[in-house]
Amino acid sequence: MAVALPRRRDDQIGPLGVLDPPDIQIECAAFTGSLGMLFVCVRERKIDLLDVPLAPICEAYFQYVIGSAADDLESSAVALTALAYLLERKAWVLIPAPEVDEPEADDLFDQVEPYVHEFVPIIEDLLTRREERESLFFRAADPVLPYEVPFDTGDVTPNDLARAFERILSRAKPDTVEPLSRPRRSLSDQMILVLKALPSEFQSLEEIVVGEFTRSEVVWWFLALLELIRLGQASVRLEEGEVQFAKKAQEAAS
Amino acid sequence: MLFVADSPATPEELAQAIGVPTYEVEEGLEKLGGRYIHTSALQLVRIAGGYQICTKPEYAEIVTRFLRPQQQKLSRSLMEVLAVIAYKQPITIAEVDEVRGVESSYGVRQLVERRLACEVGRRSTPGRPVLYGTTQQFLHTFNLQSLDDLPRIMGDADIAEMVGQGVPPEQPALPEFSNPSLL
Numbered sequence: 001m002a003v004a005l006p007r008r009r010d011d012q013i014g015p016l017g018v019l020d021p022p023d024i025q026i027e028c029a030a031f032t033g034s035l036g037m038l039f040v041c042v043r044e045r046k047i048d049l050l051d052v053p054l055a056p057i058c059e060a061y062f063q064y065v066i067g068s069a070a071d072d073l074e075s076s077a078v079a080l081t082a083l084a085y086l087l088e089r090k091a092w093v094l095i096p097a098p099e100v101d102e103p104e105a106d107d108l109f110d111q112v113e114p115y116v117h118e119f120v121p122i123i124e125d126l127l128t129r130r131e132e133r134e135s136l137f138f139r140a141a142d143p144v145l146p147y148e149v150p151f152d153t154g155d156v157t158p159n160d161l162a163r164a165f166e167r168i169l170s171r172a173k174p175d176t177v178e179p180l181s182r183p184r185r186s187l188s189d190q191m192i193l194v195l196k197a198l199p200s201e202f203q204s205l206e207e208i209v210v211g212e213f214t215r216s217e218v219v220w221w222f223l224a225l226l227e228l229i230r231l232g233q234a235s236v237r238l239e240e241g242e243v244q245f246a247k248k249a250q251e252a253a254s
Numbered sequence: 255m256l257f258v259a260d261s262p263a264t265p266e267e268l269a270q271a272i273g274v275p276t277y278e279v280e281e282g283l284e285k286l287g288g289r290y291i292h293t294s295a296l297q298l299v300r301i302a303g304g305y306q307i308c309t310k311p312e313y314a315e316i317v318t319r320f321l322r323p324q325q326q327k328l329s330r331s332l333m334e335v336l337a338v339i340a341y342k343q344p345i346t347i348a349e350v351d352e353v354r355g356v357e358s359s360y361g362v363r364q365l366v367e368r369r370l371a372c373e374v375g376r377r378s379t380p381g382r383p384v385l386y387g388t389t390q391q392f393l394h395t396f397n398l399q400s401l402d403d404l405p406r407i408m409g410d411a412d413i414a415e416m417v418g419q420g421v422p423p424e425q426p427a428l429p430e431f432s433n434p435s436l437l
Binding site for chain 2: 127130133138
């Protein structure tokens, strides 16, 4: 997701009915456009707010507020109001809706309260078809769960792995905050990187991960290692109480 | 192949797997269906765009006792949302709201979770709203071969036609009064 910082401009009445929110440009999979347009779309339910990550927008907001608070208090207040509006809307969406004990569809026509009258006969027809369908039994239509490739970790227990993770995590430096320009990273990319770095001979995590690293880099490393073990491309063993990793033998040969 | 298939198989899929022309598969399916009619507790049905073997309805009670299937509850509002999506697809949540006059996002999400509706694209309008449509599972659940099997929705023209039924084409002429002063 990309968020462009606002350009300063004259205040005007905007879609919230008050001053226009800052001109932050948002680009994500679910929405492309200005913040004002996002408000309009959210209010008119044209997009699903669940698909729009609010954290980067909040950060852009905070930068705007911090940058403009000294000379433009009113505009900053509008920005915060708008932010609160979006967050509240998303929070309501995220709260699981209580299961309303609605009447069964069979009772549908006893308590007709149709919002769309022309659909009532359609619903009746669908229910009849469903009833007919319920008298037919097919072979399992549910998708079969994908086959899990077995993997071997020998004597290494999840606790051993957790201890190795904690040990290297304690040596990591805190991440520097670069929220707006952080490149997107995938576990697949990290797995390729880790696979290249894995030695053929068993080594501890401290020996494999050289140089300085941050806490999030350690997390990425460890997740990639676990996935490689699961896929049978990395081996793990316990040597004198220390967990060691290596590239799987056939991988090394190939 | 129909026995191992856990979803409807089209004649084209079967023909490709067997390596024979599609018309031969269709002939074979017809013969197989005919053979099942009198000699088996199974039947061959056309559903969700393909063919599938299932038990005959007369054995439903016995099979139900054996399988004890859990009935999936579909509430009144969910049925309404589903009907709107089925007829107006591809449709956005905002348009479903507009047709129903009430908020429908929860209902749409429920239908997506139950695999009766799914995201089919995005409208190229500001905000790129998600478009929803029905799924193969919808056809299967409601015993439909395709969306064409859905009953036609009654439009204004149909209602006008129904209103016109039974009404004489021309009203009888009013009697003429000879004395206009009576009027």
